[in-house]
Amino acid sequence: MDTLQQPTQKGIFLNLGLFRFLSFVRRGVFYTFMINYLFDLMQTVTLTTLLGTFNMMTSALGQNLLWGRISDRYKLRTKLIIAGESIAATTYFVVFLIHKSFLDMQANFTAGLSLILGLSFLEFFWSMSDVGWAALLTDVTTSRTRGGIVGALNFIASLGRMIGIIFAGFLYNNGEGFRQGTIFYIVIAMLFASATIMWITSRSTKKSRIKPEETVRNAVEKTLESHNEKIYKWFLVSLIVTVIGAACISQVFLIFLRLPEGLHVSDPEQSFILTAWTLGGMLTSLLSGWLADRIGRAKVLFIGLSLAILTPSLYGLAANVLIMAVIYGLNGVAFWTMQTVGFAFAGDIIPEDRRGRLFSRYNTVMALGWGPAGLLIGGPLADVQTRSFGLPPHTAYINTFYASSILVAFGTILFAVKVARLKTKTA
Numbered sequence: 001m002d003t004l005q006q007p008t009q010k011g012i013f014l015n016l017g018l019f020r021f022l023s024f025v026r027r028g029v030f031y032t033f034m035i036n037y038l039f040d041l042m043q044t045v046t047l048t049t050l051l052g053t054f055n056m057m058t059s060a061l062g063q064n065l066l067w068g069r070i071s072d073r074y075k076l077r078t079k080l081i082i083a084g085e086s087i088a089a090t091t092y093f094v095v096f097l098i099h100k101s102f103l104d105m106q107a108n109f110t111a112g113l114s115l116i117l118g119l120s121f122l123e124f125f126w127s128m129s130d131v132g133w134a135a136l137l138t139d140v141t142t143s144r145t146r147g148g149i150v151g152a153l154n155f156i157a158s159l160g161r162m163i164g165i166i167f168a169g170f171l172y173n174n175g176e177g178f179r180q181g182t183i184f185y186i187v188i189a190m191l192f193a194s195a196t197i198m199w200i201t202s203r204s205t206k207k208s209r210i211k212p213e214e215t216v217r218n219a220v221e222k223t224l225e226s227h228n229e230k231i232y233k234w235f236l237v238s239l240i241v242t243v244i245g246a247a248c249i250s251q252v253f254l255i256f257l258r259l260p261e262g263l264h265v266s267d268p269e270q271s272f273i274l275t276a277w278t279l280g281g282m283l284t285s286l287l288s289g290w291l292a293d294r295i296g297r298a299k300v301l302f303i304g305l306s307l308a309i310l311t312p313s314l315y316g317l318a319a320n321v322l323i324m325a326v327i328y329g330l331n332g333v334a335f336w337t338m339q340t341v342g343f344a345f346a347g348d349i350i351p352e353d354r355r356g357r358l359f360s361r362y363n364t365v366m367a368l369g370w371g372p373a374g375l376l377i378g379g380p381l382a383d384v385q386t387r388s389f390g391l392p393p394h395t396a397y398i399n400t401f402y403a404s405s406i407l408v409a410f411g412t413i414l415f416a417v418k419v420a421r422l423k424t425k426t427a
Contacts, residue, residue: 028164041112052371054120063360071356084129089191151289245407247369248378280332304337
């Protein structure tokens with residue numbers, strides 16, 4: 001068995017925090033300019049969006065078909081993370097070599113396609129790390145402390161992402177960071193470092209070698225487990241609607257900022273607005289997790305959901321960059337509240353013996369925001385208004401923001417009626 005005993009030592013959380021920090025520095029370094037690089041190679045916006053969509057699909061397949069079941073059956077947590085990080089590091093190197101060989105043949109489009117397919121293939125195996133992380137974090141926390149700890153780790157993640165983005169600005173160098181492999185090599189080094197940290201974590205903690213006790217559950221326990229399973233299913237349904245609604249406008253928003261009819265922002269101004277979103281999320285991760293442990297998950301989630309409904313409808317009213325930064329910062333508050341408290345809420349109601357499989361479903365739902373939401377909902381909704389109905393882009397995009405608010409509102413209603421109400425009855 002590879003589960004950790006509770007309560008865990010402070011050193012364990014220090015290692016988890018360092019692992020989380022490196023993970024998000026890596027993401028910031030690699031993915032900040034990847035879409036720009038793919039567009040330079042392939043000269044098509046639509047195909048570049050396939051990276052997030054294919055990644056989401058292969059990750060979902062890996063987690064739900066294999067890794068979640070393996071995690072539960074063999075009680076593997078840290079070993080899945082170590083294997084996932086190590087396989088990812090090796091595969092990154094292979095993907096770089098293949099992409100580089102196409103570049104040498106002047107086949108830029110094929111080089112871009114090889115990156116999309118290679119990184120998607122990689123994600124199938126890398127997703128074992130996501131499963132192991134979610135199950136491990138739930139194993140080493142309790143319902144009384146989970147919100148605060150998850151919030152602290154998300155704060156560290158946001159800090160790491162910001163640092164990664166800053167480094168990416170220097171490393172990208174008009175695509176040379178990818179072409180020459182500098183970014184790939186740095187990411188590979190961080191992946192091996194992350195695997196080493198998790199190996200140290202597994203070695204420094206006592207592993208439980210005791211077989212789980214076979215207890216006869218009484219009728220009340222069986223009823224409670226069945227009730228929680230019903231709550232979890234509706235929680236995922238409400239989350240699907242909410243995530244799609246909130247994430248479907250991510251690409252549209254970036255284009256909206258550039259419109260001459262609107263704010264017509266410069267590069268530094270756009271960076272300022274996006275930084276406000278990250279800063280809002282960083283501070284909120286700490287506060288929302290702490291509040292969730294004290295006043296309840298559902299109450300804090302409703303605060304985040306309310307902001308997620310409100311903020312998109314205000315984008316069209318922003319008169320200047322500063323106001324837009326404030327509004328988008330509040331949207332960051334909404335997202336990270338849902339991210340932090342949603343994970344803690346899921347951890348509270350998922351049975352211990354099914355954490356791998358059920359967290360695989362949770363991770364899949366959250367991954368809908370990687371690309372599919374914009375590709376299937378936001379983009380087409382904006383395009384049909386401009387191309388079929390002849391609306392100006394500024395008006396069409398604002399209408400798309402309203403649609404986002406409506407979808408999130410519908411998801412919130414589902415959560416209130418089918419999740420919060422049932423959870424209250426259970427309590």
